[in-house]
Amino acid sequence: xxxxxxxxxxxxxxxxxxxxxxxxxxxxxxxxxxxxxxxxxxxxxxxxxxxxxxxxxxxxxxxxxxxxxxxxxxxxxxxxxxxxxxxxxxxxxxxxxxxxxxxxxxxxxxxxxxxxxxxxxxxxxxxxxxxxxxxxxxxxxxxxxxxxxxxxxxxxxxxxxxxxxxxxxxxxxxxxxxxxxxxxxxxxxxxxxxxxxxxxxxxxxxxxxxxxxxxxxxxxxxxxxxxxxxxxxxxxxxxxxxxxxxxxxxxxxxxxxxxxxxxxxxxxxxxxxxxxxxxxxxxxxxxxxxxxxxxxxxxxxxxxxxxxxxxxxxxxxxxxxxxxxxxxxxxxxxxxxxxxxxxxxxxxxxxxxxxxxxxxxxxxxxxxxxxxxxxxxxxxxxxxxxxxxxxxxxxxxxxxxxxxxxxxxxxxxxxxxxxxxxxxxxxxxxxxxxxxxxxxxxxxxxxxxxxxxxxxxxxxxxxxxxxxxxxxxx
Numbered sequence: 001x002x003x004x005x006x007x008x009x010x011x012x013x014x015x016x017x018x019x020x021x022x023x024x025x026x027x028x029x030x031x032x033x034x035x036x037x038x039x040x041x042x043x044x045x046x047x048x049x050x051x052x053x054x055x056x057x058x059x060x061x062x063x064x065x066x067x068x069x070x071x072x073x074x075x076x077x078x079x080x081x082x083x084x085x086x087x088x089x090x091x092x093x094x095x096x097x098x099x100x101x102x103x104x105x106x107x108x109x110x111x112x113x114x115x116x117x118x119x120x121x122x123x124x125x126x127x128x129x130x131x132x133x134x135x136x137x138x139x140x141x142x143x144x145x146x147x148x149x150x151x152x153x154x155x156x157x158x159x160x161x162x163x164x165x166x167x168x169x170x171x172x173x174x175x176x177x178x179x180x181x182x183x184x185x186x187x188x189x190x191x192x193x194x195x196x197x198x199x200x201x202x203x204x205x206x207x208x209x210x211x212x213x214x215x216x217x218x219x220x221x222x223x224x225x226x227x228x229x230x231x232x233x234x235x236x237x238x239x240x241x242x243x244x245x246x247x248x249x250x251x252x253x254x255x256x257x258x259x260x261x262x263x264x265x266x267x268x269x270x271x272x273x274x275x276x277x278x279x280x281x282x283x284x285x286x287x288x289x290x291x292x293x294x295x296x297x298x299x300x301x302x303x304x305x306x307x308x309x310x311x312x313x314x315x316x317x318x319x320x321x322x323x324x325x326x327x328x329x330x331x332x333x334x335x336x337x338x339x340x341x342x343x344x345x346x347x348x349x350x351x352x353x354x355x356x357x358x359x360x361x362x363x364x365x366x367x368x369x370x371x372x373x374x375x376x377x378x379x380x381x382x383x384x385x386x387x388x389x390x391x392x393x394x395x396x397x398x399x400x401x402x403x404x405x406x407x408x409x410x411x412x413x414x415x416x417x418x419x420x421x422x423x424x425x426x427x428x429x430x431x432x433x434x435x436x437x438x439x440x441x442x443x444x445x446x447x448x449x450x451x452x453x454x455x456x457x458x459x460x461x462x463x464x465x466x467x468x469x470x471x472x473x474x
Contacts, residue, residue: 004053010042061200069197076203080196081223086151086158086187087257088123089288090165092131093142094176101132101299102174104147106259109169110178112160121158122169123149123184127259127289127341131175134299142176146288148257148341151187158187161397162467185401185465186255218358219250219367224345227253227462229370229409240459242314246364250353251317253370253409253462257283258344265325265336273327274309279342281316281369282308282323284444291339296331305329317368317460319350343369370409373457374444374466377404378437379422382473387427393470399425404465413455413463432473441466 005013015027015038027034058068070080092104106128112121131145151158165180203217212230219228229251231240242249260279267273287308292300300306305328311321325338349367353359377400383392403421407413415438422431440447440455444466447455457463 004049005046006049007042007046010045010049011038014038014042061197061204064197066193069193069200073196073200073203076200076217076221078200078203078221079223081191083154083190084186084188085154086121086123086160086184087255088149088160088180088184089146089182089286090123090125090149090178090180091144091146092129092168092172092175092178093137093140093144094131094174095142096176097133097136097143098131098174101130102172104129104131104145104172104175107170108147108172109152110149110165111167111169112164113166121160122152123158123165124152125149126257127286127291128339129289129291130293130299132299134301148286148289149184150257151184154187155189156187156398156402158184159398159401160184161394182467183397183401183465185405215248215250215365219252219349219353222254222349222352224256225252225254225349227370227408229459242366244314244364246362248360248363248365250349250365250367251370251409251460252346252349252367254345255283255285255343255369255372256345256348257286257341260340260342263338265327265338267327267330267332267334267336269332273330274324275327275336275338276322276324277338277340277342279340279344279347280311280319280321280323281343281346282310283341283343284308284310285372285374286341287443289341291337292325293337294330295335297334300327300336315366317346317371318366319347320366345369368460371458371461372444372464373447373455373461374441375404375413375455375463376437376439376441376466376468377418377435378469378471379419379435380432380471380473381422382429382431383427384429389472392425392427393472395427396422396425396470397468400468401465404463407457407463409462410457410459411462412457415449415453415455436471437469 018025018027025033027038057063058072061069061072064072073079090110104125106125108125110123114120125147127148129145129147131143135143135145137144161183162181165178168175168178199220215230216228219225232248240249240251260277263278265275292306294300297305306325309326310316310323313322315321346367346369353365353367381396383389399421400418403418415435418435419431419433422428434453438449450456
């Protein structure tokens with residue numbers, strides 16, 4: 001690599017050259033020799049060195065500036081991931097029993113409480129839901145129905161704590177209000193330059209689609225893919241391998257929750273009473289917002305009238321999967337209208353990888369959704385003097401949520417790391433060890449701590465934030 005000289009280096013070199021042939025020449029500042037013969041061309045040569053340095057740095061993933069590293073990535077069809085929109089679940093409620101079933105349409109806008117600077121975040125529902133007399137919640141004494149929402153504006157500001165949703169901007173007759181029992185997560189700003197530089201370096205080191213690295217680089221170019229893990233019949237983690245000839249399984253961390261076209265299931269005379277959905281895989285994180293209405297029973301209740309059973313076969317999590325609804329206690333001949341959500345990113349990626357320009361002859365490529373494992377955390381902290389308790393609590397929830405959502409597929413969640421993220425939050429004096437609760441939510445599984453107090457995440461799964469509760473001691 002060329003040695004980049006500064007202006008002073010060039011001037012010194014030219015003076016030495018002149019002295020070698022004209023030892024008595026006057027090169028002091030202000031002389032004709034210094035100003036015209038030495039300094040003037042030295043400035044031009046300096047600019048050439050600077051251009052050479054910029055050109056050299058622009059080709060280095062480690063040294064390129066923001067504009068150049070993004071341009072370098074585009075040379076490999078790699079773009080810096082844009083901001084991600086926050087997602088969550090809201091509960092619409094009524095204090096009175098609805099006289100008739102109320103439909104809350106997809107696209108209904110809700111808003112959070114105003115922050116100290118007077119701004120609030122807005123979210124839109126992504127699925128049609130209904131509120132009827134069967135939606136009574138004995139714990140709250142209200143009629144409630146859940147709906148998935150997505151932030152209108154991408155970024156971390158959309159991540160909010162429980163209880164932050166306060167208003168319906170598109171009023172719905174018969175609905176008294178809206179609330180969020182759990183934090184909203186997954187919102188993110190632009191991908192950091194450090195992470196993007198790493199992806200660019202990975203692309204440069206290997207780009208053959210038919211190799212493990214090549215498959216990885218191909219799928220992670222898609223901005224909605226946050227992480228990927230590749231396994232074939234003879235490579236990769238053994239427990240992920242599918243033994244079919246030519247099998248290549250691509251596990252994806254990424255979610256685009258989309259409402260599937262409504263489907264109708266007619267209850268047969270005899271078992272099995274189950275319905276495999278046409279769109280796979282089902283988005284289990286949005287299960288609370290699914291709407292199942294029977295022609296006789298009315299609104300069906302999960303765990304009473306039906307359960308959601310995820311496929312565990314070698315095709316689980318893919319478009320070939322068999323996630324299903326299993327029904328109980330319904331009358332033969334009853335028709336059930338099913339409205340559910342699925343991870344449409346898997347379908348899109350499967351089509352993308354099967355394109356003739358990417359498909360490898362003889363390869364049986366199957367894109368699969370890695371399984372999200374919601375991690376619940378309950379901690380006890382003490383705040384520093386001068387800090388508002390509510391502000392510190394909110395900051396801890398935001399910090400822990402972002403921390404848990406940053407894990408890659410199969411990465412172990414160590415309790416000490418979670419404790420450190422809490423302790424390093426502004427306003428926190430100390431945090432009680434160990435955590436009061438550190439386990440997987442029952443809605444996604446039953447992972448428990450190992451002997452060292454950590455959570456071992458399976459190779460086909462990844463950690464995400466569940467319910468984060470912060471208690472303050474005095």
